[in-house]
Amino acid sequence: MSVLVVGSVAFDTVETPHGVREEMLGGSATHFACAARYFTEVKVVAVIGSDFPSEGLEFLTSRGVDLEGLQVRDGKTFRWEAVYRGDMAQAETLGTYLNVFEDFSPVIPESYKDSPFVFLANIDPELQAEVLRQVRAPVLVAADTMNHWIADRKESVRNLLASADAAIINDAEALMLTGEETIPLAAQEIRGGGTNHVVIKKGEHGALLFTGESRFALPGLPMTDVRDPTGAGDTFAGGFMGRLAQLAEVTESALRESVLYGCAMASFNVQGFGVEGIANLTPEDIDGRVEEFRDLVRV
């Protein structure tokens, strides 16, 4: 089953203790698509400026990503600049230049409207809701958000999550959104609002899933070669949604396995700058990493 993602396609300039890269292909929809495409057909809704090079488009289309929903607007593409210091747990944003993204209004092409799996990356919650009004009877809708939207539009974020089947957010966002002091209470509160499944991303500490009466936790893979964490969360979401769409069922067992695939894809992502780490994997690479995770928690 296919996956529709609505988010950003951008250029990132990033510095980490391992170097600097300027104007790399990035953005939430890009990282998501680069991960999910290993498992299923991916349809992208985003906006780019007229400065976007054809190599960027080719990079995605040659990997089977459907760009029919990619709008091209007169102007410059979204750009983000950041630096990671020390343990790289947190990016320090140096500049955000929305450019054509400022007036982004997602339009879902007719051929996308029956997408069974839908991922709403962290854009304005009103735009996320706008997407939901355009799709027809999806099997599962998952949504991300970020501190910026929680601070400015908490009610909109809550309403959006209430109308989604799954939240895929990080631990700090879950606490900020709910005002709770622990992750289990935050997850319970979000689920009480109508979101069936809550996935909490914990960076190097792995991920948690709350679904039905069950909780699932996967630790992070102990890594020594983290080069750039940018996009790890969206890559997790891409692995998670891609695998879930491939399994084509929303059972507890499928959700657990999809968290495992999300963590595996995120672990590749952080090993390279931008999408370098996930651009050219083989099925054997992915199977091997998934086995590493299974072995890590075998008891």
Added chain:
Amino acid sequence: MSVLVVGSVAFDTVETPHGVREEMLGGSATHFACAARYFTEVKVVAVIGSDFPSEGLEFLTSRGVDLEGLQVRDGKTFRWEAVYRGDMAQAETLGTYLNVFEDFSPVIPESYKDSPFVFLANIDPELQAEVLRQVRAPVLVAADTMNHWIADRKESVRNLLASADAAIINDAEALMLTGEETIPLAAQEIRGGGTNHVVIKKGEHGALLFTGESRFALPGLPMTDVRDPTGAGDTFAGGFMGRLAQLAEVTESALRESVLYGCAMASFNVQGFGVEGIANLTPEDIDGRVEEFRDLVRV
């Protein structure tokens, strides 16, 4: 097989967001023994003052803990005062009163000297080494340490760990001890010094085991009722060493299972003040918690 623990027996005065408790029975050897005694015979080497009440001794002996190695000295028992704020990740020490512990010199009774499993809690590394000179051919010696000893006696700590089979330390201590930036590199460095097995305690994020060519990670149990984290690390060590001694073999599989038991016992510990959470468990309680952890990571 029995376990020998050398550490502190103390009175703790602790404040957390859930309340205040004054002069609770505490100390590393106490928490360790209270956890390990569910699995095997525990022999304690520590020192108390003449102010120590008989109820404290009864509390331990009635739970089958062997106190032949508990020295009683004229003076006051070790006391510690601390407060945990906010997310309770870190204790803020308000006062440390070593009292009789200041001149503690561990003497291993003859009946303890053939203990197959030995745990050296975080006392002066010279005293830890002194214990090792007194025991005969143990199957496995594990040692803990703390930031204080790493700052003041790094070489002694390194030498002690080199002569131990296992290190059971927390993540911050592993990084501080080795100067490495990641936990896998720190574990590799410690193992390179001669310590076969390295267990890293990560608090709410669980624990890691590095042994042979293998890595094992267990996430923390998502909890909403953490009342007092005091002694969680020593309780983990007690569950780990107790289970390992009960299994009576040092294989990768036994080590993994013992980490699981360590995490399970630590999760009970934090649910109550001092040793309240682990004082009166049934085998069913422990089996149930272990199953919760197995289910948590089932994929």
